[in-house]
Amino acid sequence: MQAPTIHEIPERSGAAFRLARGEILTVIDPRGEQVADLLAFAADDLDEVISSGRTLDYAETIYLTTGHKLYSNRSQPMLEIVADDVGRHDFLLTPCSYDTFHHFYPTLPPHRGCFGNLAAALEPYGVMPDRIPTAFNCFMNVPIDAETGKLRVLPPISKAGDQIVFRAAMDLVIGLTACSAPDSNGGTFKPIHYAIGPNPRLD
Numbered sequence: 490m491q492a493p494t495i496h497e498i499p500e501r502s503g504a505a506f507r508l509a510r511g512e513i514l515t516v517i518d519p520r521g522e523q524v525a526d527l528l529a530f531a532a533d534d535l536d537e538v539i540s541s542g543r544t545l546d547y548a549e550t551i552y553l554t555t556g557h558k559l560y561s562n563r564s565q566p567m568l569e570i571v572a573d574d575v576g577r578h579d580f581l582l583t584p585c586s587y588d589t590f591h592h593f594y595p596t597l598p599p600h601r602g603c604f605g606n607l608a609a610a611l612e613p614y615g616v617m618p619d620r621i622p623t624a625f626n627c628f629m630n631v632p633i634d635a636e637t638g639k640l641r642v643l644p645p646i647s648k649a650g651d652q653i654v655f656r657a658a659m660d661l662v663i664g665l666t667a668c669s670a671p672d673s674n675g676g677t678f679k680p681i682h683y684a685i686g687p688n689p690r691l692d
C-alpha cells in the first residue's frame with residue numbers, strides 16, 4: 490500500500506483542505522509537545538460545523554480518544570477518532586488569537602494565532618471568521634481540577650511522531666494549525682504534519 494503524502498504546516502501557521510466522507514486524516518506531532526487546532530465544516534453547507542458542546546454531551550467526558558465521534562451543531566457525526574497515540578486532547582478552549590495573546594501574554598509581540606491562521610486558510614472556502622467555533626485541539630493538555638473546575642494549560646504529553654487519526658463521516662472542509670500560543674506548546678513552536686489516505690496502523 491502506498492503511504493499517503495505527508496504535508497507540513499510550518500510553525501505558527503495553518504492550512505485548510507477538503508476531506509471526503511470515508512477518507513482518513515492523520516495528524517502527526519513530528520517533534521513532540523505541539524498542539525494542532527482542528528475545525529470541520531460540512532462541505533455542502535457551511536452552517537453545519539463541529540460542535541464542542543454536542544460532542545462532549547454525547548461522549549459524557551471531556552477527554553476524547555479512540556472510538557469517540559466529533560459531532561456537528563446538527564448532532565451529526567463529522568469525524569470519528571479511529572487511532573490515538575496520546576489520549577489527551579482539548580475540546581473546551583477556543584483557538585488562540587490576537588485577543589488571547591493580549592490577555593495572557595501582554596508583554597510578548599502579538600500574533601494572530603490559530604484563529605487568524607484558520608480564518609485566512611478557510612477564507613477561500615467561504616468560511617467567515619465569525620463562524621469559527623471552539624476547535625478540537627489535538628494534543629492540547631488541559632487538566633481540570635474536579636472540585637473547583639480550575640483549568641490549567643500544561644505542555645502536551647505527545648512525543649515526537651505521535652499521531653491521532655480521524656475518519657470522515659461526511660464530506661468536510663477541514664482547518665488545521667500548528668498552534669502559536671507559548672503555554673500550549675511547552676514554550677516552543679514546532680510544525681505539524683498531516684496526511685490524507687490509508688494509515689497502516691488501521692490495518
Ligand SMILES: [Zn+2]
Binds near residue numbers: 526668673
Ligand atoms: Zn493556538
